Amino acid sequence: MTESVVELKNVSKRYKDTVVFENLNISVKKGEFVGIMGPSGCGKSTTLHIIGGIDNPTEGEVYIMGVKHTDEKKIAKLRRKYISFIFQFYYLLEDFNVLENVALFGDMKKSLELLKFLRLEHRLHHKPYELSGGEQQRVAIARALVREPQILIADEPTGNLDYKESKKIFSLLKSLNKESNITIIVATHNEELKPFFDRIIYLG
Ligand SMILES: Nc1ncnc2c1ncn2[C@@H]1O[C@H](COP(=O)(O)OP(=O)(O)O)[C@@H](O)[C@H]1O
Ligand SMILES: [Mg+2]
Numbered sequence: 001m002t003e004s005v006v007e008l009k010n011v012s013k014r015y016k017d018t019v020v021f022e023n024l025n026i027s028v029k030k031g032e033f034v035g036i037m038g039p040s041g042c043g044k045s046t047t048l049h050i051i052g053g054i055d056n057p058t059e060g061e062v063y064i065m066g067v068k069h070t071d072e073k074k075i076a077k078l079r080r081k082y083i084s085f086i087f088q089f090y091y092l093l094e095d096f097n098v099l100e101n102v103a104l105f106g107d108m109k110k111s112l113e114l115l116k117f118l119r120l121e122h123r124l125h126h127k128p129y130e131l132s133g134g135e136q137q138r139v140a141i142a143r144a145l146v147r148e149p150q151i152l153i154a155d156e157p158t159g160n161l162d163y164k165e166s167k168k169i170f171s172l173l174k175s176l177n178k179e180s181n182i183t184i185i186v187a188t189h190n191e192e193l194k195p196f197f198d199r200i201i202y203l204g
Helices: 044-051 073-080 098-103 108-117 133-146 164-179 189-198
Strands: 003-016 019-027 035-036 057-062 083-086 151-155 184-186 199-202
Touching: 003 044, 003 164, 019 035, 019 044, 019 184, 035 044, 035 151, 035 164, 044 151, 044 184, 073 083, 073 151, 083 133, 098 108, 098 133, 108 133, 133 151, 133 164, 151 164, 164 184
Parallel strands: 035 184, 035 199, 083 151, 151 184
Antiparallel strands: 003 019, 003 057
């Protein structure tokens, strides 16, 4: 039997007068490459935040690698050790250059390899504000991957990249998924990237 690394059971999320979703059930097995799709505002980011243990459901239960979301200490530890996030808005460290933004989270040699693959070798000593949106996005991708996570969660990771670049990054994710059995969960609204996923979860 393949274990579920992520399990959402009857999860609801509400803000004061907004119901984001109700009774959402999601189960992701180890090594799956899953897409989360749906129109803007349907709750993709919220779902990823709940899956990654950085937001809590209003109702329902969440299990990440078998740990229940209410066990905050254990979830925090899992997050540090095994989970990487690529955020929609990058959140790079503004006072650090490109190489530092990546190497602070992992091995130097691997940082350089990833940055080279992502065509950023000529930007290693630039600060985030000196980069284009697409370049910042690629730094955020390198930072997430250098940690060699077991679970990679990505929120519109190619939202600022053209199709050719997006395809290249998705091919890299796919090879990591196949070679290292990393579980990958990606929110995207890009229909062209659908063929990369093992399975798509539609919201909204
Ligand atoms: N902090 C918040 N307070 C109130 N409403 C929120 C908050 N965060 C998200 N929402 C609402 O939840 C819904 C889902 O948002 P989100 O998960 O960002 O959707 P998506 O990523 O699919 O575009 C939206 O209607 C949004 O306005
Ligand atoms: Mg979103």
